[in-house]
Amino acid sequence: MIGESQEFTDIIEMSKKAANFTSNVLILGESGTGKELFARSIHNYNKPISTPFIAINCAAIPESLLESELFGYEEGAFTGAKQTGKPGKFELANGGTIFLDEIGDMPLHLQAKILRVLQDRTIERIGGINPIPINVRVIAATNKNLMKMVENKEFREDLYYRLNVFNITIPSLRERPGDIPLLIDYFLDMYCNKFGVAKKGIEAGAMAILINHQWKGNIRELQNTIEYLCCICEDDIIEVENVRSKIPLNDYTEMVIKEDEIIEIIPIDELEKREIKKALDKYGHTTVGKLQAAQALNIGKSTLYRKLKEYNID
Numbered sequence: 001m002i003g004e005s006q007e008f009t010d011i012i013e014m015s016k017k018a019a020n021f022t023s024n025v026l027i028l029g030e031s032g033t034g035k036e037l038f039a040r041s042i043h044n045y046n047k048p049i050s051t052p053f054i055a056i057n058c059a060a061i062p063e064s065l066l067e068s069e070l071f072g073y074e075e076g077a078f079t080g081a082k083q084t085g086k087p088g089k090f091e092l093a094n095g096g097t098i099f100l101d102e103i104g105d106m107p108l109h110l111q112a113k114i115l116r117v118l119q120d121r122t123i124e125r126i127g128g129i130n131p132i133p134i135n136v137r138v139i140a141a142t143n144k145n146l147m148k149m150v151e152n153k154e155f156r157e158d159l160y161y162r163l164n165v166f167n168i169t170i171p172s173l174r175e176r177p178g179d180i181p182l183l184i185d186y187f188l189d190m191y192c193n194k195f196g197v198a199k200k201g202i203e204a205g206a207m208a209i210l211i212n213h214q215w216k217g218n219i220r221e222l223q224n225t226i227e228y229l230c231c232i233c234e235d236d237i238i239e240v241e242n243v244r245s246k247i248p249l250n251d252y253t254e255m256v257i258k259e260d261e262i263i264e265i266i267p268i269d270e271l272e273k274r275e276i277k278k279a280l281d282k283y284g285h286t287t288v289g290k291l292q293a294a295q296a297l298n299i300g301k302s303t304l305y306r307k308l309k310e311y312n313i314d
């Protein structure tokens, strides 16, 4: 997990605390901020590898199937039910963690059922008659404003408080721009390694655009951008032009790049070489031209000849 900003280290500390208990955790944050990564990390911390972690995306499953996915069903519970019945995600997560992703999309009638599971610590398969005891920790996540949903009666208040024992609110990337260079370095390493090329560097201007971009898709968008840059940049250094092909400049980044160009530092020998070439272009490469060039540069003729040799000019 990459990040050194105060905002990030604070939630890492909170996650470590949560990981030491089996209390429920609610992870909030915009899309792509790392909610699933946090959920998996909280689950994995200090636990045997065999402890189950079962994830379900409540927004990706049609409402009609969600109930049977969560709670399972008994043989012949409904038309199309498998002969043998099927355990639900809660049962599969027994002894471990169920990760309810996009909990804000959970229909109200299923919210009531989940609340019952958390209170009674038992589940009932659809069509089943015997409650099955379960011991599961719930980690739920959403990018919706759950508190507002509670106010609007779209999310059950009692379930909200049951889930919100530990609250991890992940700040957006815009709120912690200091972490962007670290993440860029991490993803450059990852993708250059994956594509079997030497690790690429990044020009200061290109870095300025990336740091100042709005990153509405957060770390996921940054990750995809770095993957793209590793693919299209054929040189060792990712330049402004490469980044511009993906991220349009805004007024601010345009200004930052201009400033960067203005204060570009040129090594002294490079500067000397450029000025000598300029003088020779002006006066010509003849003996007389070289004499005039040396005078214009305010150096002796023999110094000019020495430098021509040193810089391999002429």
Ligand SMILES: Nc1ncnc2c1ncn2[C@@H]1O[C@H](COP(=O)(O)OP(=O)(O)OP(=O)(O)O)[C@@H](O)[C@H]1O
Binding pocket: 001, 002, 003, 029, 030, 031, 032, 033, 034, 035, 036, 037, 038, 101, 143, 219, 220, 223
């Ligand atoms: N701190 C981090 N360090 C390194 N990689 C990260 C970090 N946070 C997130 N990522 C990476 O960013 C991508 C998106 O993360 P993840 O899927 O956990 O976000 P999410 O908030 O669950 O997204 P969504 O809301 O869309 O489900 C993943 O590839 C994840 O590995």
